[in-house]
Amino acid sequence: MPSGDLGRDTIAAVATPPGRGGIGVVRVSGSDVPRIAQAVLGRLPRARHATVATFRDAADTLIDRGIALYFPAPGSYTGEAVLELQGHGGPVVMQLLLRACVDAGARLAEPGEFTRRAFLEGKLDLAQAEAVADLIDAASREAARSAARSLSGEFSAAIGALCTRLIELRALTEAMLDFPDEGVDQLHRDDAMRRLTEAREALGELLGRGRQGKLLRAGIHVVLAGAPNVGKSSLLNRLAGEDRAIVTPIPGTTRDTVREAIEIDGMPLLLVDTAGLREAGDEVERLGVERARQEVATADLVLIVAEAGSTGPPGADLPAGAARLDVYNKADLAPGFVAPEGAVAVSAKTGAGLDRLRRSILEMAGWSSTGESAFLARERHLQALEQASAHLEAASREADRWEFFAEELRLAQHALGSITGEYTADDLLGEIFGRFCIGK
Ligand SMILES: Nc1nc2c(ncn2[C@@H]2O[C@H](COP(=O)(O)OP(=O)(O)OP(=O)(O)O)[C@@H](O)[C@H]2O)c(=O)[nH]1
Ligand SMILES: [Mg+2]
Numbered sequence: 001m002p003s004g005d006l007g008r009d010t011i012a013a014v015a016t017p018p019g020r021g022g023i024g025v026v027r028v029s030g031s032d033v034p035r036i037a038q039a040v041l042g043r044l045p046r047a048r049h050a051t052v053a054t055f056r057d058a059a060d061t062l063i064d065r066g067i068a069l070y071f072p073a074p075g076s077y078t079g080e081a082v083l084e085l086q087g088h089g090g091p092v093v094m095q096l097l098l099r100a101c102v103d104a105g106a107r108l109a110e111p112g113e114f115t116r117r118a119f120l121e122g123k124l125d126l127a128q129a130e131a132v133a134d135l136i137d138a139a140s141r142e143a144a145r146s147a148a149r150s151l152s153g154e155f156s157a158a159i160g161a162l163c164t165r166l167i168e169l170r171a172l173t174e175a176m177l178d179f180p181d182e183g184v185d186q187l188h189r190d191d192a193m194r195r196l197t198e199a200r201e202a203l204g205e206l207l208g209r210g211r212q213g214k215l216l217r218a219g220i221h222v223v224l225a226g227a228p229n230v231g232k233s234s235l236l237n238r239l240a241g242e243d244r245a246i247v248t249p250i251p252g253t254t255r256d257t258v259r260e261a262i263e264i265d266g267m268p269l270l271l272v273d274t275a276g277l278r279e280a281g282d283e284v285e286r287l288g289v290e291r292a293r294q295e296v297a298t299a300d301l302v303l304i305v306a307e308a309g310s311t312g313p314p315g316a317d318l319p320a321g322a323a324r325l326d327v328y329n330k331a332d333l334a335p336g337f338v339a340p341e342g343a344v345a346v347s348a349k350t351g352a353g354l355d356r357l358r359r360s361i362l363e364m365a366g367w368s369s370t371g372e373s374a375f376l377a378r379e380r381h382l383q384a385l386e387q388a389s390a391h392l393e394a395a396s397r398e399a400d401r402w403e404f405f406a407e408e409l410r411l412a413q414h415a416l417g418s419i420t421g422e423y424t425a426d427d428l429l430g431e432i433f434g435r436f437c438i439g440k
Pocket of ligand 1: 229
């Protein structure tokens with residue numbers, strides 16, 4: 001429901017990151033854009049053409065010379081009139097340019113306000129608007145790809161297709177309710193139940209892809225733990241592909257935790273090396289062991305490292321939610337060693353077994369690279385999908401009470417609609433757009 005520029009003021013912000021760069025961009029959106037262009041550039045540039053222009057402040061002092069781009073409403077990012085001024089990317093130049101736009105009538109934009117307007121103007125639905133932020137924040141190649149897919153509308157389209165199924169099924173049900181006297185014949189019942197099953201399957205698939213996407217978005221927290229000297233730091237270095245942690249033959253080498261952000265198959269991981277767990281000799285090591293325990297307590301996955309051929313990894317106290325993978329290192333020193341079921345044998349020294357370890361880590365994290373590609377879903381989306389799923393399940397138990405059946409379908413559809421923003425409260429919008437960067 002585009003509402004036009006009516007009632008909205010004109011906003012401006014520096015759209016490029018703070019600091020120095022080749023180019024910096026000030027973006028202005030709103031109905032005052034022609035007036036602001038007149039004040040800063042001396043004219044309104046030709047629509048959608050790169051125009052070389054001189055930028056001047058209210059006192060007519062030269063600020064910079066750059067490129068001006070004018071997008072008349074509604075053919076712009078926000079759907080309003082937009083002016084983009086590309087100048088030299090220095091913080092002072094950008095602030096002067098922004099100041100000039102404000103002096104000419106704009107006000108400073110709040111975080112995410114451009115995208116919020118794009119949503120309000122119907123340029124993007126809510127899931128797409130969220131994907132804008134997720135694409136900017138993407139921590140890995142795969143996360144960026146999934147965000148780009150959501151931004152292009154693939155996720156919204158899948159939600160829309162599911163909603164259409166539910167609408168059709170609701171129409172069918174309403175028709176059955178309209179003729180209660182004749183009774184609902186078996187044919188119609190079967191048809192309704194079959195359609196419901198199909199809708200549930202489609203929803204299940206969406207949920208699966210959304211859960212994958214959530215892993216991609218948040219990444220997983222993997223902690224290396226175990227006795228001293230088993231090769232935890234050597235494994236971190238191997239997985240990170242560089243010498244991050246100090247390795248020595250002396251047990252108790254690692255004191256402080258060492259964190260490294262890595263990527264396996266496009267999946268972001270925070271890998272943490274910790275002090276070997278033992279009754280510590282000195283105060284520093286004791287604190288290190290304490291930190292190691294804290295790290296383990298908050299991990300999604302703990303790699304318990306032991307030496308190949310040893311009696312096995314210690315029974316560590318793991319938090320309820322954490323997955324555990326036993327890793328036997330130094331396999332090169334124990335020829336013929338076979339890791340027990342579910343565990344992996346590796347050698348940080350030779351690199352043997354590392355691919356297997358990487359695959360196991362992804363598996364344990366619940367990541368499957370096969371099958372459908374992920375949607376970069378947020379917790380909010382998953383909750384809505386789960387709600388919809390619960391309503392469809394409830395509907396499946398109402399085959400004899402079609403009013404209830406229809407009502408569950410309506411509730412499921414409502415939950416799905418909240419993902420794309422068909423039904424949204426203002427505070428949710430504030431919550432979502434408030435987390436954006438300024439200028440987006
Ligand atoms: N032969 C062999 N030696 C290894 C292997 N991995 C590590 N080592 C050696 O084992 C010793 C201890 O390695 P670290 O990586 O420091 O072990 P750690 O578990 O981090 O030890 P702490 O920090 O003291 O708890 C070093 O001398 C490494 O070179 C391996 O796969 N094979
Ligand atoms: Mg170490």
